[in-house]
Amino acid sequence: MTSSHTWNFFRAGGFDQVQIDNGADLLALKELDQKLWVALSCPTRGIEFDTHTLDLIDQDRDAHVHANEILGAIAWAGRLLKNPDLLVNGSDHLALADIDDSTEEGQHVLASAQYILKSLGKSHAAEISLADMADIDKFVAGLEFNGDGVIHPSQVGDASLRATIEDIIKCRGSVLDAGGEAGINQEISDAFFSEVAAYSDWLVRGDDDAHVQFLDEKTQAAADAFHAVKDKVNDYFTRCQLAAYDARAAAPLSRSTEDYEHIAAQNLSAQNPDIANFPLATVEPNKPLPLHTGINPAWQSQIEALREQVIVPVFGEKEVLLPSEWVELRAKFAAFEAWQAAKPACSAEKLGNARLREIARSGHKEAIDRLISQDKAVENEVKAIRSVEQLLRYHRDLFKLVNNFVSFRSFYTRRDKALFQLGTLYLDSRSCDLCVRVDDIAKHAEFANMSGLYLAYCECVRKGGAEKMSIAAAFTDGDSDFLMVGRNGIFYDRKGQDWDATIVRILDHPISIRQAFWSPYKKLIKFINEQLEKLAAARAAAADEKLLKAAAESVKPVAEGAPPPTAPKPPFDVGKFAGIFAAIGLALGAIGGVFASIVSGLLGLRIWEIPLAIIGLMLLISGPAMIVAWFKLKKRTLGPILDANGWAINARARINIPFGKTLTQVAYLPEGSHRSQVDPYADQKPVWPYYVLVAGIVAALIALWYMGIFGERPS
Known part of the structure; x- marks a missing residue:
């Protein structure tokens, strides 16, 4: 991708990074090949940056800020400012004169800024701030209309209209307006009134049809009573017809008697269900249905309701119901049933027919539509108010974000902490500045292991465990001798708050060349110590066993008056001790031979060659470990640590040895400090090593004299 802009790059971390210094650099970023960007995406949470600003940039609301969203934010802010260099200032104040009002959008933003200041009693202020x-x-919630298209009951003065809005919320639910109050929008209003209109039309069709409402307002109650026994009455008359067909069926x-038994x-x-399954009355050929006596007790109340609400209003007082009369009743209710089957679904049915008819005639739909239209009419003005805040945040934060996204200038120049640096961990006489937040330690460690960095995962708590978080701290200088799971330290976050930190997992990698140099000797010393400890433990166990055995022998019963038996003294085994002495002699001879070979080899050199030989011997021992560590330290990279946290790192952001030393500081005494060498509790050093050293020096001098180094050797 070609660019008309002249770019400056700086090299850090083993790769070239774009240097963004002014507004022109920011506006030209759209021309910079994204292959040269350090990051292409970062999460909106878990980093040290204003989350509100990140949410404003995150247009697709996926909890990540992408490269194109950064470019969009820069372009938008650049259009609204007369001088794009203002974006570099990082200030939360913006002069009204710096807002570009040559466009309609700029005019809205400027007018909104002036309106806000006027509302705050600062009508003569020349600048506006995030404060x-x-x-x-x-402020937006306090406006009569806030442009969100939501009307809530409390903003409606008319009691009747307010009651309708409350009914709508009760039946259709609500949405929250910009101020957090429950209200209705156009979609909810349209759905409610559409249902009410359809239901009201259905009610009118029933009212206008005399065959439907044949008992006027009592028709519904009569229908309920009729349908409660319809199937049971049909069953009864069918049984009587069967008995008329064949008397044996009655x-x-x-x-049968068995059923009663x-x-x-x-x-x-x-209420017994077995009784309810019996017929309404005894079955006889063409027998009418008795309405007072001889009714199945389980159905007595339902038949009484049928008599009062249906039979009496239609036929008058009757003792029995004839089959023909039952057929007539079914015909009367057929029209009602057809009308009921056509009833539209309506969430507002629970309000009752009278209330629904009232709402349908009220004209409240038009009133609510007008209120919603008035609210939406100020949408641009309210958006402009929001845009004032957005512009102020971009004015303060965009430059910092770009220098932690397009390049890692803040991280590699060490002038400021990067967005992903959560704070500083103090542990094992060191401070670690590369600490990142971790949500899932196991998942993070699986990918971060490829970074080649020595990482200590710590669980941090404060306020007695009320607040918890996990971090990964990189140790990039010193050694790992005393770093182990369970060690405690203190973590200071970017706000200066202290957390109790405990190591819970370690990813072991080389930390420094110095550590690699001494590692063979430390391993040898560790091996010798382990062997000595094993030997001492074995000797102690043998001594304990011998003591216990002797104690057991001493408590054996002894005949009264007889002296205690004494163990026979074993004869001196010359062969056994000769073998032991021979083995010791061979071991000492071998050790002496090796030592003599080394000494003779050194003594065969010139004096100035001896130090070189010693240095060469040490390099021969430590060299391989140092070379391996050097290659691993050169390959350390930041990318996997951040990728495991949801970043998309585009560059091979290396952490070489010199830069690593700046990320972990080892403890040093302050410059100009006075240090006393007197330690009253220092360990008492044994004297014999000095005697051995003096004897060795004397022996070496004698050997050199015999070799003629100091002159002619005596005959």
């Missing part, structure tokens, strides 16, 4: 926007949500259709042992009541 002025601290209560922007309350007895079994009325239930089956329920006879039960504790019976009218």
Whole structure:
């Protein structure tokens, strides 16, 4: 991708990074090949940056800020400022004169800024700040209309209209307006009134049809009573018709004696389901349905309701219901049932027919539509108010974000902490500045292991465990001798708050060349110590066993008056001790031979060659470990640590040895300090090593004299 802009690059971390210094650099970023960007995406949480600003940049609301969203934010802010260099200042104040009002959008933003200042009693102020926007949500919520298209009951003065809005919320639910109050929008209003209109039309069709409402307002109650027994009455008359067809069917259709015997042992009541399954009355050929006596007890109340609400209003007082009359009743209710089947679904049905008819005639739909339209009419003005806050945040934060995204200038120049640096961990006489937040230690460690960095995962708590978080701290200088799971330290976050930190997991990698140099000797010393400890433990165990055995022997019963038996003294085994002495002699001879070979080899050199030989021997031992460590330290990279946290790192951001030393500081005494060498509790050093050293020097001098180094050797 070609660019008309002249770019400056600086080299850090083993790669070239773009240097962004002014507004022209920011506006030209859209021309810079994104292959040269250090990062292409970063999370909106878990980093040390204003989350509100990140949310404003994150247009697709996926909790990540992408390269194109950065470019969009820069372009938008650049259009609204007369001088794009203002974006470099990082200030939370903006002069009104710096807002570019040559465009319609700029005019809206400037007018909104002036309106906000006027509302705060600062009508003559020449600049606006983020502090002025601290209560922007309350400010917007306090407006009569805030452009969100939501109307809530409290902003409606008319009691009748307010009651309708409350009914809509009760039936159709609500949405929150900009101030957090529950209200309705156009979609909810349209759905509610559409249902009410359809339901009201259905009610009118029923009112206008005399065959439907044949009992006027009592028709619904009558229909309920009719349908409660419809199937049971049909069953009864069908049984009577069967009995008329064949008289033999009357007895079994009325239930047998065995059926009554089956329920006879039960504790019976009218609610017994077995009784309810019996016919309404005894079955006889063409028998009418009795309405007062001879009714199945389980159905007595339902038949009484049918008589009062249906039969009496239609036929008058009757003792029985004839089959023909039942057919007539079914015909009357057929039209009602067809009308009921056509009833539209309506969430507002629970309000009752009278209230629904009232709402349908009220004209409240048009009133609510007008209120919503008035609210939406100020949408641009309110957006402009929001845009004032957005512009102020971009004015303060964009330059810092770009220098932690397009390049890692803040991180590699060490002038400021990077966005991903959570704070500083103090542990093992060191401070670690490369500490990142970790949500899932196991998942993070799986990928971060490829970084080649020595990482200590710590669980941090404060306020007695009320607040918790996990971090990964990189140790890039010193050694790992005393770094282990369970060690405690103190972590200071970017706000200066202290957290108790405990190492819970370690990713072991080389830390420094110095550590690699001494590692063979430390391993040898560790091996010798382990062997000596094992030997001492074995000797102690043998001594304990011998003591216990002797104690056991001493408590054996002894004959009264007899002296205690004494163990026979074993004869001196010359062969055994000769073998032991021979083995010791061979071992000492071998050690002496090796030592003599080394000494003779050194003594065969010139004096100035001896130090070189010693240095060469040490390099021969430590060299391989140092070379391996050097290659690993050169390959250390920041990318996997951040990628494991949701970043998309585009460059091979290396952490070489010199830069690593700046990320971990080892403890040093302050310059100009006075140090006393007197330690009253220092360990008492044994004297014999000095005697051995003096004897060795004397022996070496004698050997040199015999070799003629100091002159002619004596005969």
